[in-house]
Amino acid sequence: MPRVFSQELLERLRSAKHVAILTGAGISAESGVPTFQGGFWGKYSPEELATVEGYIKDPKLVWDWYAERRRELRQIKPNAGHLALARLEQRGLRCTVITQNIDGLHQLAGSARVIELHGSLHRVKCFSENTLASGWENAAESPPRCPDCGAWLRPDVVWYGETLPPLALAEAMAASRACDLFFSIGTATQVYPAASLPQTALAAGVPVAEVNPDYTPFTAYATYVLRGPAGQVLPRLLAATWPA
Numbered sequence: 001m002p003r004v005f006s007q008e009l010l011e012r013l014r015s016a017k018h019v020a021i022l023t024g025a026g027i028s029a030e031s032g033v034p035t036f037q038g039g040f041w042g043k044y045s046p047e048e049l050a051t052v053e054g055y056i057k058d059p060k061l062v063w064d065w066y067a068e069r070r071r072e073l074r075q076i077k078p079n080a081g082h083l084a085l086a087r088l089e090q091r092g093l094r095c096t097v098i099t100q101n102i103d104g105l106h107q108l109a110g111s112a113r114v115i116e117l118h119g120s121l122h123r124v125k126c127f128s129e130n131t132l133a134s135g136w137e138n139a140a141e142s143p144p145r146c147p148d149c150g151a152w153l154r155p156d157v158v159w160y161g162e163t164l165p166p167l168a169l170a171e172a173m174a175a176s177r178a179c180d181l182f183f184s185i186g187t188a189t190q191v192y193p194a195a196s197l198p199q200t201a202l203a204a205g206v207p208v209a210e211v212n213p214d215y216t217p218f219t220a221y222a223t224y225v226l227r228g229p230a231g232q233v234l235p236r237l238l239a240a241t242w243p244a
Contacts, residue, residue, distance in 0.1 A: 005240050009224045012181050012207060013241045018094040020179035021085060022172075022197050023230075024187025026212060028101045030231045031079045050159045055127070059152050063143035066155045070121055078109035081185070081230030084238055086110035091242070096175040100187060100194050102157050115172050117164050117194050123156035132156065164193065172197060177204040185211040185230050189218040198222070 013019070025033075044065065048054045055062045078086075086109040089095040097106050097114045102121045106114045124144075125132050128151035136144040136153055143152045158164055172194075176182060182201035189195040198208045198218050207223035210216065211233050219225055226233045 005226070005237060006224055009207075009209060009237075010241045013237070016093060016180040018096070018175075018179045019088065019181050019183065020096045020098060020175040020197075020201065020206075021183040021185060022176075022187060022194065023085075023097065023099045023101060023106070023185045024189075024194075025101060026186025026188075027079070027081045027230045028103050028105055029186070030081060030229055031076050031105060033073070033076060033101075033103055033105075046160055050157075051161055052159060055152075055154060055159075059154075060142050063152075063154070066121065066157075067142075073103055073121060076103070076105070078105045079231045081234050082106055082109035082111075084230075084234035087238060089113075096171075096179065098172040098175065098194075098197065100191065115168050115175070117158070117168055117172060119155070119157035119165070121155060121157060124153045125156045127152045127154045169193060173200055176200040176206070179206055182206050182208045183211060184208060184218060184222070185234075187212070187216070188214075189216045 048058070049062055049065055082105050085095065085097060085106065089111055095111065095113060097111045099106055099114060099116055100118050102116070102118050104120055104122050123132060124136055126146040126149060128146065128149055131148070133146055133153050135147060143154065145151065146153055176197045177200060179201065182198060184198045187194070189198060199221065201208050202221060209224040209226060210219060210222040211226045211228070211230050213227065213229050226237070
């Protein structure tokens, strides 16, 4: 982890008006959220739990599994990395958080503008009409039925084989081009199209800082490399940028 940050990075952050931030599983893992590669699926496979085909085959299994993940998330709190990003916004900067995570921890930490590329575990939608649903929390049936058409409800998350929400992706691309400084935090930059956002920023002339304990395919291209977990690096970066 860097003991001294680049003075150029500190000055860029201090003078920035708009910061865009891409976050991946790494920042949530620091709060105890299992990653897709490290235990998220438990004894099941992604094909069983995160595909349309798997849902059609056993909708109750899929619904109940995601319901259990929601219950577990209620016990998990944002960590120092999430809170540092919220504090950055509280300093008056325009902060666009673009997350691949579905846990809602950025919002819980206080970040106001969050683009959820892969949806949210806290929302559900109609399997048939793809519209968000409400009032399903106390339903006796598993999965519940859509109040409008009677079709099953499903988690509002992006499953394998599905495309990202077009509006969310368009907003993320626009923010990546328009910001003054871009952060890539806790993501291996291997899942596309999210992994293309740091390169999109670079192509637009925006400097990119990577915060990650490990090297990634993007590390060689990053303008600044901050080696370490977000929960340690980000609070120190903010303290160095705006000393007490």
